[in-house]
Amino acid sequence: MSNENIDPVFQLVKSLTRSEKRHFRLTTSRGPGEDLKFLQLFDALDNQNVYNDEKILSQVPSIKRSQLANLKANLYKHLLSSLRLYQSNQNPDIQLHEQLDYARVLYNKGFYQQSLKMLEKVKVAAQQAELQHIALAAIDFEKLIESQYITRSLRGRAESLSEEAMKLAKRVSLTHELSNVALGLYGLYLKLGHARNLEDYKNITAFFKSSLPETNISKGSFFEKLYYYQSHVWYYNILLNFKACYRYAQKWVDLFEENPGMKHKQSTHYIKGLHNLLASLYNLLYYSRFKDVLQKLEDFANDESRRTNPNIELLLFQYIYTNRINVHFMQGTFSEGVKLVPELLEKLKEFQPQLDSHRMLVFYFKIASLYFGSGDNQMCIHYLNKIIHYKDTSLREDLQCFARILNLIAHYEAGEDESLEYQIKSVYRFLGKMNDQQQMQVEIFRFLRNLGNIAPHELKDAFVSLRNKLSAIAENPFERRPFLYLDILSWLDSKIENLPVQEIMHRRHHQLK
Secondary structure (H helix, E strand, O other), X not given: OOOOOOOHHHHHHHHOOHXXXXXXHHHHXXXXXXXXXXXHHHHHHHOOOOOOHHHHHHHOOOOOHHHHHHHHHHHHHHHHHHHHHHHOOOXXXXXXXXXXHHXXXXXXXXXXXXXXXXXXXXXXXXXXXXXXXXXXXXXXXHHHHHOOOOOOOHHHHHHHHHHHHHHHHHHHHHHHHHHHHHHHHHHHHHHHOOOOOHHHXXXXXXXXXXXXXXXXXXXXXXXXXXXXXXXXHHHHHHOOOHHHHHHHHHHHHHHHHHOOOHHHHOHHHHHHHHHHHHHHHHHXXXXXXXXXXXXXXXXHHHOOOOOOOHHHHHHHHHHXXXXXXXXXXXXXOHHHHHHHHHHHHHHHXXXXXXXXXXXXXXXXXXXXXXXXXXXXXXXXXXXXXHHHOOOOOOOOHHHHHHHHHHHHHHHHHOOOHHHHHHHHHHHHHHHHHOOOOOHHHHHHHHHHHOHHHOOHHHHHHHHHHHHHXXXXXXXXXXXXXXXXXXXXXXXXXXXXXXXXXXXXXXXXXXXXX
C-alpha cells in the first residue's frame, strides 16, 4: 500500500506522458555525436517495469556502478527542469517566478530600469491571478533596486512601495493564518474522524475560535474567502453539523462560480470543493441535489479545455469513484455498485504510486461495504482484511474499528462460527487498546459475543431489542458518528423482516425521494 520505497527518479520517469518524454528528449539533446549518459539511463529506466539497478548496469555497460548515484541525481535535475518548462504555460506561478528570475538577471547586469519594468509586470499579473505572495516578492525586489538606483522621485516612490508592501504583507499574513486553520482542522479529522464526545467538541471548538483570525470576509481576497470557507467546512464536518457544513461547502463552490477563471487556475481547490459539497449532501441524504453536483464534477472531468496533470487526474479519480459508490449506498443498489469494483481496482493500481494510505483504506472499506450490501460476505471479508492487517493501526483508528465490527457481522452472515469466535477475541483486544469506545460499538460487540447463547426462535426478538437500543443511542449527537460508517440499523431491519439489506435501503431511498 505504501510507495515510500519506490526510487524517486524511476517514479518520475514512469509518470511522464508521451508528450513530456518527447519534450524532455528535445530539450536535453546536445547533438547526434554527443553521448549523454543520463539520457542512456533515462532510456533504461523508461524500459523497466520494476526498478532494478543490476539490469540498468547490464543494459548500459558505459555506466559504472560508482557513477549511478550521480547520474540519477543529474537525470532527476534535468527531468524537473524539462517539466518546469513544459508546464509553464499551464501554471501562472511558474511563469511569474521565471519573470522574477529574469528581473534578477537584468539587475545583476546593472539594467535597473529594465528590471523595474519587468517587476511591475510581474506585480500586476500576480495580483490579477490572486498570487499575492509573488506580488510581495516583486515589491521587495523593487525596494532593493530603488534603494540603489537614485531617481528624482525616490522619496515618493519609496513611500508608495512601503505602503504597498505593508498592505500586501497583511493580506499574505491573513491568507496564511486562514490556511493554517483549515490545515489544522483537516489534520484533526485525519487523526480523530468525527467528534467522539463533549470533550472533543470543546477542544475542537476552542482550537477553531482561537485560531480563526478576525476579518471582514466579504471584503477578502479570493484565497482569504477560500480558506475561510474551507476552515468552516472542516470544523462543522468534524462536529457532525452537516447542514452548516453543506452551507459553507456551497459557499466554497459558489466562490468559483463567481470567479470562473479560477476553475482552471486553481483546479484542485475547485474539485475538492465539489467533493466536500457532495459529502455534505450524502450525509444529509439529499439525493436529487447530490446527483446534480456529481454531474457537475463529471462534466468538469470531461471538459477537454481544462488543465490536466497527474495530480488533478488523481483527485478526479478519487472523488468521482467515491461518489459513484455513494450513489449506490444512497439508492441501496449494492449489486449494481459491485460492477464498479473491477474498474476501480484497475484505477487503484494505476494511481497507487500517488495514493496515500488513508485513501486506500477508505476505498477498501467502501468496496467491502458494497459486497456486504450485495450479500457477498466472503468478498466483504477479503477487503476488510486489507484494512485490519494494515500495519499502522493509528491511521484512521475509527475506520479500523468499524472494519473489525463489520468483519464480525460478515462472519456471522457467512455462517463461519469457528472464525467468528476468533474474530470476537481479536475485536475485544482491539477495542481494549482504543482511546475511546462508543455505545454503539459496545452494544454490537456485546450482542455478537452472546449470539451463541440465543435460541433460534429468540433471534428476531434479540434483533428487535438491539435495534431499539441503537435507535435510542443514535439520538445522542455525539453517538451518531458510528452510524456514518456502518448502517447497522438497516442490517437489523433486514434480519427482523427477513429481507436483503439492499432491499431495505432501496425502500428507504424511495421513501425519501
